[in-house]
Amino acid sequence: MDPSKPLVPKDAAAIILLRPDTDPTNPEVFWAKRSTKLAFLGGFYAFPGGQRETSDAEVPVRNSDDPDTAAMISCAARELFEEVGVLLARGSQTLTIGQRASLLDDLESKRLGWPELLSLYGLHFDANDFTFVGRWVTPPFAPRRFDTWFFLANCPAKQQPKVTEDSELESGEWIRARDAYAKWERSEVVAVPPVLHALKTLAGGLTDDLVERFLSVPQARREPTRRIEFHPNYICFPVRTPTKPPATHTNCYLIYNSREILVIDPGSPYEDEQIALADCVDDLISEGRIVREIILTHVHPDHVAGVNALNDHLERRQGSRAAVAAHRLTAESLKNQVAVDRYIEDDEVQELHGEPAIRLRALYTPGHARGHLCFYAERTGALISGDNIVGFGSVLIDPPEGNMHEYLASLRTMRALPNLSVLFGGHGPAIANPYEKIDEYITHRLQRENLILATVREGASSPKEIVARVYTDVSPKAHAMAERAVLAHLEKLEDEGLVLQTSDDTYRAIGAEI
Numbered sequence: 060m061d062p063s064k065p066l067v068p069k070d071a072a073a074i075i076l077l078r079p080d081t082d083p084t085n086p087e088v089f090w091a092k093r094s095t096k097l098a099f100l101g102g103f104y105a106f107p108g109g110q111r112e113t114s115d116a117e118v119p120v121r122n123s124d125d126p127d128t129a130a131m132i133s134c135a136a137r138e139l140f141e142e143v144g145v146l147l148a149r150g151s152q153t154l155t156i157g158q159r160a161s162l163l164d165d166l167e168s169k170r171l172g173w174p175e176l177l178s179l180y181g182l183h184f185d186a187n188d189f190t191f192v193g194r195w196v197t198p199p200f201a202p203r204r205f206d207t208w209f210f211l212a213n214c215p216a217k218q219q220p221k222v223t224e225d226s227e228l229e230s231g232e233w234i235r236a237r238d239a240y241a242k243w244e245r246s247e248v249v250a251v252p253p254v255l256h257a258l259k260t261l262a263g264g265l266t267d268d269l270v271e272r273f274l275s276v277p278q279a280r281r282e283p284t285r286r287i288e289f290h291p292n293y294i295c296f297p298v299r300t301p302t303k304p305p306a307t308h309t310n311c312y313l314i315y316n317s318r319e320i321l322v323i324d325p326g327s328p329y330e331d332e333q334i335a336l337a338d339c340v341d342d343l344i345s346e347g348r349i350v351r352e353i354i355l356t357h358v359h360p361d362h363v364a365g366v367n368a369l370n371d372h373l374e375r376r377q378g379s380r381a382a383v384a385a386h387r388l389t390a391e392s393l394k395n396q397v398a399v400d401r402y403i404e405d406d407e408v409q410e411l412h413g414e415p416a417i418r419l420r421a422l423y424t425p426g427h428a429r430g431h432l433c434f435y436a437e438r439t440g441a442l443i444s445g446d447n448i449v450g451f452g453s454v455l456i457d458p459p460e461g462n463m464h465e466y467l468a469s470l471r472t473m474r475a476l477p478n479l480s481v482l483f484g485g486h487g488p489a490i491a492n493p494y495e496k497i498d499e500y501i502t503h504r505l506q507r508e509n510l511i512l513a514t515v516r517e518g519a520s521s522p523k524e525i526v527a528r529v530y531t532d533v534s535p536k537a538h539a540m541a542e543r544a545v546l547a548h549l550e551k552l553e554d555e556g557l558v559l560q561t562s563d564d565t566y567r568a569i570g571a572e573i
């Protein structure tokens with residue numbers, strides 16, 4: 060697999076379950092919070108669903124003339140059953156609650172396969188019970204990608220969805236579509252675009268043109284989603300960049316309110332991507348806003364390479380360039396490449412004029428890069444985390460720009476923020492389980508560090524030797540990069556008096572003898 064190419068999306072399906080006898084003007088749907096322990100989209104609100112399995116195609120689905128659709132109906136129904144215990148098969152109305160529970164147990168313990176289980180009880184699906192409402196493809200910026208079929212279905216009157224023990228879901232509830240959407244508008248939940256689109260569409264009622272409204276956006280017909288609003292007023296706009304594999308994109312953020320826009324990290328050097336970003340900015344401008352500033356989280360080329368192109372565009376579009384703001388150390392390193400007009404100091408607040416009021420507090424958080432800044436919105440708990448925490452790939456600490464001691468201190472500064480709700484990293488999807496994710500980063504670094512120290516105490520002396528012993532889970536191609544990370548750990552251990560540098564490239568342990 061070529062690591063510079065985005066992943067190929069895998070087939071998946073989800074069910075938007077409607078409550079029996081719900082109010083058609085504001086229907087109730089079943090939505091669930093994904094477990095905060097999950098590495099991918101942990102803490103997000105979603106509909107029950109998941110990835111296609113081979114045996115999904117072996118299940119009888121009547122009134123469907125397309126084998127692919129039939130298999131995806133079967134997949135969606137299986138996932139719904141596994142995650143919330145609701146069985147949409149025809150014939151299942153005669154099953155008792157106990158029988159359904161035992162079937163679920165058979166399926167989850169793999170005593171019975173999905174097709175066998177259905178045939179044992181003479182059950183089948185009918186395509187008329189499943190209304191297709193779109194196929195959405197995960198944008199190419201994520202560590203996992205799905206081509207997800209969404210189906211609308213009515214929950215059978217006698218069944219009550221309940222998150223099962225083995226589920227990836229943490230909790231679920233019936234909620235009126237309008238209330239669910241309002242929760243997102245109040246920044247209380249994080250969700251992916253197809254879920255928000257479904258809630259918004261259903262909030263308009265179960266009208267005759269419901270399916271048309273679902274399919275009215277091109278993204279519901281597999282067109283790539285570019286503008287991702289995980290959180291209201293924060294557009295994540297991934298642009299293709301020559302970044303560190305496996306990531307292929309860098310997130311540019313457009314933070315906007317009724318009057319102003321802040322652009323954070325327009326990082327693509329590619330013209331087609333710069334044009335796509337400029338189009339998105341233009342859409343916001345044409346609604347009466349101005350670009351107040353372009354802000355940089357840090358110095359790396361995949362975060363700054365599109366600044367000048369965007370400003371050239373703004374000069375043509377609105378008659379003036381936007382001021383560029385960054386930390387002083389970032390500005391110094393970018394001299395002759397990007398002119399920085401304003402320095403941002405630690406703790407300084409960037410305020411957007413207009414509605415709603417958006418205040419972003421700058422946090423000086425070096426470690427990945429010397430002038431690294433994060434931006435924290437105290438009201439909603441959103442944190443632009445730059446490359447300190449990312450939704451895809453790992454964070455490289457490469458000395459001398461990178462510093463492990465500072466990096467860990469920065470992670471702890473981020474961890475100490477009182478009401479974090481979502482992290483917007485430089486790469487990959489938003490992170491809706493911020494505290495769990497930061498803890499995971501800290502733990503991972505400290506474990507690596509302990510291993511490195513133990514290896515030095517056993518006699519390994521150079522970063523190369525240490526990598527060979529410690530990074531056994533990393534492909535040899537990545538060893539050069541791993542050596543930089545080991546060096547960063549060794550520098551930190553030296554500061555702490557635990558190792559001593561004995562030559563350009565060698566270290567030995569001091570202190571505790573073993």
Ligand SMILES: [Zn+2]
Pocket residue numbers: 357359427428446
């Ligand atoms: Zn970076």
